[in-house]
Amino acid sequence: MIYPWICVIRAWQHILSSPYAKSVHIPKVHWSHTSPRVLTAEWIDGVRFMDFESVRKERFNMKQVMNTVVGLFAHVSVFLLFLFFLSLFTISCKN
Numbered sequence: 001m002i003y004p005w006i007c008v009i010r011a012w013q014h015i016l017s018s019p020y021a022k023s024v025h026i027p028k029v030h031w032s033h034t035s036p037r038v039l040t041a042e043w044i045d046g047v048r049f050m051d052f053e054s055v056r057k058e059r060f061n062m063k064q065v066m067n068t069v070v071g072l073f074a075h076v077s078v079f080l081l082f083l084f085f086l087s088l089f090t091i092s093c094k095n
Contacts, residue, residue: 009039010079018075023068 015026027041034040047054049065056062 015072015076018072020068020072020075023064024072 009029015021015024025044025046027044030040030042047058047060049055049069052062055065
């Protein structure tokens with residue numbers, strides 16, 4: 001059985017290969033504390049991109065932040081769509 005968090009980890013790894021990887025810090029997974037039901041990752045201090053007041057205080061460029069978020073979402077969505085169709089193909093091959 002493939003656990004849902006495995007897809008999340010694969011998506012994170014896929015993000016690392018994207019051109020947006022330099023703009024975003026992706027938490028490292030602590031495999032020694034991870035199980036099929038619990039995914040444990042490092043703690044990151046930061047600002048939520050939807051907290052506009054904090055983003056302004058930190059002097060982030062909102063246009064650049066939103067371009068990065070949308071780009072990452074599109075990058076990961078295509079990858080997850082690929083995994084979905086791959087799983088459909090695998091299921092249909094077993095029947």
